[in-house]
Amino acid sequence: MGLRYAAGLPIVGEFGDIRKLVELAVSAEQYGWDGVHLWDHLLYHKPGWPVTNSVVAAGAIAAATERVRIILTVVLPRRPAQDVAQESAAINHADLRTPARP
Numbered sequence: 001m002g003l004r005y006a007a008g009l010p011i012v013g014e015f016g017d018i019r020k021l022v023e024l025a026v027s028a029e030q031y032g033w034d035g036v037h038l039w040d041h042l043l044y045h046k047p048g049w050p051v052t053n054s055v056v057a058a059g060a061i062a063a064a065t066e067r068v069r070i071i072l073t074v075v076l077p078r079r080p081a082q083d084v085a086q087e088s089a090a091i092n093h094a095d096l097r098t099p100a101r102p
Contacts, residue, residue, distance in 0.1 A: 016050030
């Protein structure tokens with residue numbers, strides 16, 4: 001599947017709620033979008049603006065969608081690169097719709 005159209009989803013403000021991000025990603029998939037794009041934000045003490053974790057949001061979106069591709073942009077100086085690599089690999093390799101085998 002090629003990626004032609006992706007919806008950008010910020011992770012701050014009114015979009016700082018993972019449930020809303022999942023809802024938007026599911027809607028994007030239903031309306032034929034190929035992907036969703038999440039990115040990290042550096043937000044310094046902005047009162048009243050919730051911020052969520054882009055990797056956690058990507059995992060929730062992966063669990064709720066079937067074909068949409070997730071583009072994840074992470075500010076590496078802000079987080080250890082090995083953590084980002086491990087988290088991203090886990091999302092990429094997990095098929096969360098299939099129950100785990102004992």
